[in-house]
Amino acid sequence: MTLRRIFSFLFLLNILSCKTDSEILPSISKEDIQIKWPDYFPQPEYNFENNSLTKEGFYLGKKLFYDPILSKDSTISCGSCHQSFVAFAHADHKLSHGINNLQGIRNAPGLYNLIWQKSFFWDGGARHIELQPIAPIINPVEMGETIDHVVYKLRRNNAYKSLFNKAFMSDSITSQLLLKALAQFMGALISTNSKYDRYIQNPKMNPFTDDEKDGLALFENKCSSCHPAPLFTDGFFRNNGLDSTFIDSGRYRITNLPSDWGKFKVPSLRNVEVTYPYMHNGRFETLEQVLEHYNNGVLQSVTLDPLLRNGIALNNTEKRKIITFLKTLTDRDFIQDKRFSE
Amino acid sequence: MQRQHTLIFIILFIFFKMKSILKVSLITLIVIIGFSSCKKDRKIDVNTEDPSIDKPDNQEKFGTVSIVFSSKAGNSDLELDSVKYTNAHGDSLTISKFKYYLSNFKLIKDDGTVYKQEESYHLINRSNGKTYTVELENVPVGTYNSLNYLLGVDSARNTSGAQTGALDPALNMFWSWNQGYIFLLFEGTSPASQSFNQALSFHIGGFTLPYNCIRSISPSFGSQNVLVTEGHNSTIFVNTDVLKMFESPHLIKFSQVSESLGGAIGSSISDNAANMFSIASIQN
Structure with a gap:
């Protein structure tokens, strides 16, 4: 080995030794824990600030x-x-x-x-x-x-x-x-990998059926003011007419404001197919029951959401198509993800 | 690192102009320089205790100020459980728990300059002692004519994620169902109370309008000042009179109000509690 080679080796060793040192420091080893989302999602509220994801x-x-x-x-x-x-x-x-x-x-x-x-x-x-x-x-x-x-x-x-x-x-x-x-x-x-997401990202590669398309159009027309994409919730608190008097005061318990009586957070509808039963007290077993509530079950009260004063008129075909669309929000990859399951 | 590499290249240039024995010595030298420089890099990266970082500007001079809070009931030291007290309305009561958060301590100079304590959160719990001392360090020398702090925890820290130290939720001063810190906790009994077991229970917190229970407190110094001189400690003695919680501006009758979890009553009690603090003396 010539001295020149020894020199090069030592030179390299110097650099490597520095690198090893810096790796001793706390580092973000994300590997299989990648946090990512499609570009049509907003910036998150929580960015793991002061709590680096490792x-x-x-x-x-x-x-x-x-x-x-x-x-x-x-x-x-x-x-x-x-x-x-x-x-x-x-x-x-x-x-x-x-x-x-x-x-x-x-x-x-x-x-x-x-x-x-x-x-x-x-x-x-x-x-x-x-x-x-x-x-x-x-x-x-x-x-x-x-x-x-x-x-x-x-x-x-x-x-x-x-x-x-x-x-x-x-x-x-x-x-x-x-x-x-x-x-x-x-x-x-x-959870950002439902059929809906694949459709939005590339409708030609991942087309919706006619019913799913109709369901999406109906949903956008009748449901999306409270459940807007991409999160399928506006994050607000609303009284959706489940009761006319309230055993559970809901948001009032937090704010003490009479205008919040009987209001609850609008839930995301992603994965809604599998998250039954529905509502804050789980009173509905099926999505059909939920839609029928909006069609013909909304009860009046002082704090009832103004958008629901007259309910949401839905015939049986419309209900079926909306439910067909809602099932495209199920993210099988997410619910089967081994990194998350017990 | 940049400089180190430049140095190596200069040495490299000289290297090939040298004889073998010299070369071997030089290799040894390079190894030493290389490793020692790495050590230095690492030190800069990990060392947060570099004394030059936290030390304030060298030209300024500093002293310290201690603020000693003593729990009182009227003019006497507050005794838990054993002693019967009387509130402003004339109701008899005993007190079993009395604890509160003070935060964001500031000292204000006569020229308006403000000293702020860093990470200024204190839980004062009578069960842990008759007095609690807040130590203000590195206070610039000068004449201070005002002290200011919050009764409660500022709204930002109520919503900044998991905390530790005085704000550790394990200290049981954190509401889990309507999340945020309990700023002031008072428990006791009164024959006037209509609650179960004649209980008195005031857990005061909440930082959102219209029932924000945080109060800014500036107990009057009167004609006194805090004189901070170099290397010297001044002490402010503050009395916290628990009975003021029920006195003014909202007179509390235990027959009508014996418990609260924030809200409108909590806000009224906070108005009263803002008057609990008075300067007993200042020692310069």
């Missing part, structure tokens, strides 16, 4: 999401009421079920595209994706725990000690890191 953080969040350690008697996990195969809604359950067979007051919504949400829960009581999980953890009829005690249990668990260390380079487990890990998993639940 593979380690995501998988820690996933483990926590499916771990009943978050509940008082280790029987209920987030995944108990949010099942991946129904877009993280609770299959066939009207109301959420908690520890000791206690029952909540509202239907567990599907979890997807949460980074575009300004608020969480049917009444919008949570305003940040990282803070949302505190509610089910400490709700006596859901997980019935305290944040303090969950952190205590996690700290005693060697597997979690190591996982938190890998995800956050931190020696201590805190509620902040617990919530950030959960936000990484939940924030990565993105």
Whole structure:
């Protein structure tokens, strides 16, 4: 080996050694946890600021999401009421079920595209994706725990000690890191690959049937003022005429404003085919029942949404076509994604 | 890195003009330079404790200010559970819990210059002690004639994601169902209360209109000032009179109002609670 070669080698080694050093630093190892969305989506509300999405953080969040350690008697996990195969809604359950067979007051919504949400829960009581999980953890009829005690249990668990260390380079487990890990998993639940999306991106390659096209046109005409694409919700709180007097005051509980009596958040209709039962209290089993409600079941009250004063006239053919369209919003890739399922 | 590489190329040029023994020595030198320079790079990347970053401008001089909050009921030290007190309306009461958030501490100079405490969030809990001290560090020297802070947590921090330290939700001062911090928590009993077990329960929070319960507090210094001198600590003693929560401008009768979770009553109690704080003395 000539000296010139030795020199080149050493020169290279210098550069490589620098590179290795920089890789010791916290880095974003996204690999199979890519966050991306089509260009017709708006900018998300949550950008993982102060909580860089990493593979380690995501998988820690996933483990926590499916771990009943978050509940008082280790029987209920987030995944108990949010099942991946129904877009993280609770299959066939009207109301959420908690520890000791206690029952909540509202239907567990599907979890997807949460980074575009300004608020969480049917009444919008949570305003940040990282803070949302505190509610089910400490709700006596859901997980019935305290944040303090969950952190205590996690700290005693060697597997979690190591996982938190890998995800956050931190020696201590805190509620902040617990919530950030959960936000990484939940924030990565993105559903943008339905038949509708493929149709919008390339209608020639992925055509709609005539019924689906008719359904889309009807939907745009009759439903999209509250459920606009691409998120299929406007994120507002509205009274859609389910009741004329309110057992559940809805948004009023949060704002104390009489004008918010009986209002609930407009849900996204993506994956709506699988997220039954419907409405904040799960009162409708089928999409046919939902559309019939708008056609002929809207009850009058002071806070009823002005757009629904006269209901939404729909004949049977129109209902069928709208439902045919709604089924194009089901994202099979999302609900079968192994990265997300237990 | 750029400079290091330029250096290497200069050395490379000289290198081929040299004899073998010199070359071997030089290789050793390059290895040392290379690795030590990398170490330096890494230090810059990871080291957030570089003393020059946090130290304020060298030309200014600094002192410290302590603000000592003492929990009182009227003129006496507040005792939990054991002592019966009387509110302004004449209702008898005992107090079992009294805790509150203070945030965004500022000291204002006579010329209007403002000192702000960084990451200024404090949970004062009577159960943890009769007094709580807020330590203000690196306060520029000068004469300060006003102190300002918020009763509660500013709205931004209520909606900025998972927090830690004084704002850790594990401290049970966070509402989970209508999310945000409980700014002021009072629990006790009164024979006048119509609630179950004669309970009094005021959990005050909420940062949105029309029932924003955050209050900006500037307890009067009177004719006194805080004189901050270099390397010296001044102390402001503040009394927090819990009974003011029920006094003025909204007189609270426990027979009518014995509990609250924010809203209109919470907002009224916050108006009252803004009057809890008074300067007992200032030691310069």
